[in-house]
Amino acid sequence: MVGVSTPLSPTARTTVQRGRHRVVSDREVLHGFLAEALVGHVGVVVGDHPVVLPCAYAVDLAGPDEGGSLYLHGSVASVWLRHAIGSTVCVTVTELDGLVAARSAFNHSMNYRSAVVIGRARLVEDEAERARALDLVVDQMVPGRAATLRPSTRKELAATAVLAVPLHEASMKARAGGPGDEPEDVAAGTWGGHVPLRRVAGEAVPAPEAKGPVPADVAARVRGLAGG
Amino acid sequence: MVGVSTPLSPTARTTVQRGRHRVVSDREVLHGFLAEALVGHVGVVVGDHPVVLPCAYAVDLAGPDEGGSLYLHGSVASVWLRHAIGSTVCVTVTELDGLVAARSAFNHSMNYRSAVVIGRARLVEDEAERARALDLVVDQMVPGRAATLRPSTRKELAATAVLAVPLHEASMKARAGGPGDEPEDVAAGTWGGHVPLRRVAGEAVPAPEAKGPVPADVAARVRGLAGG
Structure with a gap:
């Protein structure tokens, strides 16, 4: 999954400068990863400094932006969102x-997959695109759930802003496996290895007033993450 | 753990604007969270746009910066790091x-803890502080591990840059529990609830040439994360 090859995007700002052996050059791997992960971090310049905030997101490969659309949403009143509109943002x-417990401090590392998308954030104004993006954000959390919910009210939609970032300028890095130790540290007989980490779900917790069984979509999400 | 109260920092840029009911106002909670988490995302302005990258980090509450020091490290050749030195960065x-599976799309949410630290990144030049910061970064991954490793070589230290960001300007938000649904959606009998997520460790995987048992520090890390 890791190799030196064509970067995902031809632009300088998403060409990986360091750790080129960790570059993922296959756009399908990027798409698969973005379909599976749950949280992004969006960086926006606010005044003279960057602000980085966690965000839910979703991707529509058939979206109208170059390379497909990465969608973010937020309150129309949020400061980061107002600064993001029309500006270049970075979504990681x-x-x-x-955790990679190497034989030296220097070679300690983490195993990870990380995608960086840089692009101009467009305020989504078309109502059909907005509705689709918001459904995708819900489905990113619990696949299939959006179709089971009542339509959003006019008031809810008016309170929500949706941003689209083109997927065109993207890079992805990944690290997997054990430490890359110095030969002399290996020869010295020191222990080295790694600790796999994964996210797992507990049983779904119904709200106090919830009636009936856990819906199939939520149960499937729990099963999917329980399997790791 | 969530309440409306004094923000952690008196400055405007780390005063939470939205979702004030999710603000964590206790600095000890911030410190405990930063001691426990594993990955940060650092935002740096590079030219005219933000770049957000995942990073290992560590905190020294007794560090020389106001409020304590948050340390990042990287290759001396890395582009983000060179842009960060002397600039205002955001570490989240x-x-x-x-995952909060509410009764409406609008009330879908995630449960999370998130700390945002904004400050000027200082290049750490004092050798004792550099060594201590790098030990702390290793110990953040596997507590106690730094003391078991050989000292870093001059070449390793020369290849590594350490940055310190003051912990003074910080905010923290947290969400826990089930959905905050509209009364009419509850009354309609729709199911709502949440899915707890946690990070767990698998068994430590020794490198092919590793000899002897898994060290106590690595074994303790696995046990700690296995327990959730």
């Missing part, structure tokens, strides 16, 4: 897969 | 704790 999605 | 640390 990372999943931590392990 | 997030742990995802659950």
Whole structure:
């Protein structure tokens, strides 16, 4: 899954400068990763400094932006979102897969997959695209759930802003496996290895007033993450 | 753990604007969270746009910066790091704790803890502080491990840059529990609830040439994360 090859995007700002052996050059791997991960971190310049906030997101490969659309949403009143509209933002999605306990401090590392998308954030104004993006954000959390919910009210939609970032300028890095230790540290007989990490779900917790069984979509999400 | 109260920092840029009911106002909670989490996302302005990258980090509450020091490290050749030195950066640390499957799309949410630290990144030049910071970064991954490793070589230290960001300007938000649904959606009898998520460790995987048992520090890390 890791190799030196064509970067995902031809632009300088998403060409990986360091750790080129960890570059993932297959756009399908990027798409698969973004379909699976749960949280992004969006970076926006606010005044003279960057602000980085966690965000739910979703991807529509058939979206109208170059390379497909990455969607973010937020309150129309949020400061980061107002600064993001029309500006270049960076959305980074990372999943931590392990801790690499090398034989030296220098070679300690983490196993991870991380995608970086840089692009101009477009305020989505078309109502059909907005509705589709919001459904995708819900389905990113619990696949299939959006179709089971009542339509959003006009008031709810008016309170929500949706941003689209083109997937065109993207890079992805990944690290997997054990430490890359110095030969002399290996020869010295020191222990080295790695600790795999994964995210697991507990049983679904119904709200106090919830009636009936856990819906199939939520149960499937729990099963999917329980299997790791 | 969540309440409306004094923000952690008196400055405007780390005063939470939205979702004030999710603000964590206790600095000890911030410190405990930063001691426990594993990955940060650092935002740096590079030219005219933000770049957000995942990073290992560590905190020294007794560090020389106001409020204590948050340390990052990287290759001296890395582009983000060279842009960060002397600039204002944002380091955001997030742990995802659950998916909130509400009765409406609008009330879908995630349970999480997230700390945002904004400050000027200082290049750490004092050798004792550099060594201590790098030990702390290793111990953040596997507590107690730094003391078991050989000292870093001059070449390793020369290849590594350490940055310190003051912990003074920080905010923290957290969400826990089930959905905050509209009364009419509850009354309609729709199911709502949440799915707890946690990070777990698998068994330590020794490198092919590793000799002897898994060290106590690594074994303790696995046990700690296995327990959730």
